[in-house]
Amino acid sequence: MQKRIISLDFLRGFCALSVAIAHFGMANNYLVHSGEVIASTAVEFFFILSGFVLAPQILLCLKSDFFENFKIFLIRRWMRTIPPFVISLTIISLYTGNLFNESFFKYLFFVKSFFSISNNDYFPIAWSLAVEEWFYIIFIPLVFFFKRMSLSFFTIILIYVLLFFFVKFLFFSLSNDDLRRITFFRLDSIVFGFLLFLVINKVSNIVINLFHNNFKIILIISSLLIVVSSKMVISNPKPIWLLVYIYFTSIFGMFIVFILVRKNHLFESLKILKLFSIYSGALSYSLYLFHPIILIIVEQYEFNSIAIKFLLYILGTIFLAIIVRYFYETEILRSRPNYQNKNFIEINKKVFERH
Numbered sequence: 001m002q003k004r005i006i007s008l009d010f011l012r013g014f015c016a017l018s019v020a021i022a023h024f025g026m027a028n029n030y031l032v033h034s035g036e037v038i039a040s041t042a043v044e045f046f047f048i049l050s051g052f053v054l055a056p057q058i059l060l061c062l063k064s065d066f067f068e069n070f071k072i073f074l075i076r077r078w079m080r081t082i083p084p085f086v087i088s089l090t091i092i093s094l095y096t097g098n099l100f101n102e103s104f105f106k107y108l109f110f111v112k113s114f115f116s117i118s119n120n121d122y123f124p125i126a127w128s129l130a131v132e133e134w135f136y137i138i139f140i141p142l143v144f145f146f147k148r149m150s151l152s153f154f155t156i157i158l159i160y161v162l163l164f165f166f167v168k169f170l171f172f173s174l175s176n177d178d179l180r181r182i183t184f185f186r187l188d189s190i191v192f193g194f195l196l197f198l199v200i201n202k203v204s205n206i207v208i209n210l211f212h213n214n215f216k217i218i219l220i221i222s223s224l225l226i227v228v229s230s231k232m233v234i235s236n237p238k239p240i241w242l243l244v245y246i247y248f249t250s251i252f253g254m255f256i257v258f259i260l261v262r263k264n265h266l267f268e269s270l271k272i273l274k275l276f277s278i279y280s281g282a283l284s285y286s287l288y289l290f291h292p293i294i295l296i297i298v299e300q301y302e303f304n305s306i307a308i309k310f311l312l313y314i315l316g317t318i319f320l321a322i323i324v325r326y327f328y329e330t331e332i333l334r335s336r337p338n339y340q341n342k343n344f345i346e347i348n349k350k351v352f353e354r355h
Contacts, residue, residue: 013280
């Protein structure tokens with residue numbers, strides 16, 4: 001398999017902790033609007049990371065023995081994501097009195113928020129997991145079909161993105177619902193990470209250096225766009241501003257991933273940073289899945305200090321994530337099937353900055 005990029009492990013862990021911390025703040029009426037923006041942005045970054053990291057496997061499926069490799073891709077993906085999800089869903093359903101009711105099974109099959117945010121949304125983070133599962137089921141066969149019509153990857157992605165843009169634009173203009181968390185409308189979110197991988201492997205060294213040499217300016221401009229659009233969402237909560245925010249965040253996420261890949265040597269050379277990146281990245285999925293459970297538990301009790309409450313919440317979340325990761329997930333990951341053809345398309349080495 002492709003060598004892990006330590007800097008992206010850092011981003012994965014950082015985003016998971018950001019979501020957990022933001023949700024704690026929101027639950028305790030601290031910086032509620034800012035917390036919503038932080039958590040939302042972190043989730044959008046997860047989408048970019050997913051498409052980027054899994055791009056080599058997607059390309060492998062598309063270039064040879066599609067049906068066999070696609071089957072292996074889905075099995076590997078589901079063995080990675082579904083077992084911890086089922087545990088988390090079962091615990092929170094049992095704790096909230098929703099075990100085996102209609103909402104439980106809708107969450108289980110990732111259809112709870114497919115077309116709308118329905119009542120009894122007791123596991124609200126599940127919408128992003130549903131986007132992950134449905135995207136790969138839909139997108140990869142679509143690309144395979146259109147590639148047989150001799151369309152390029154970039155043409156297919158352009159059509160796909162424009163289609164969802166117009167669908168979102170239409171419904172965002174007519175509805176006041178929180179369409180950001182409706183699965184169907186977000187099925188283009190991950191494609192931007194896949195697009196970034198393709199671009200990196202197609203562009204010249206001159207273009208890569210041009211982006212790198214001006215990354216501070218681009219970072220400032222991108223950050224301002226995120227701030228402005230998020231402020232508009234808060235102060236003037238019209239769906240059109242939410243649409244602007246979503247696309248700005250995707251572009252910003254692509255740029256962040258590009259820079260972190262470019263600066264990967266820094267994460268490799270600093271031992272403490274490398275260790276934090278590896279372990280936080282490994283725990284990120286469990287941190288994301290299980291922090292709502294710990295949050296519900298700590299909110300049931302009175303604490304003399306918000307700091308103690310927060311410390312117990314973070315330590316409890318990390319402890320549970322470690323238990324699930326190293327005593328449950330690891331054994332499942334070891335038993336996943338491997339691809340027969342391991343000739344993966346590696347990331348363009350030109351993108352890695354020299355020491």
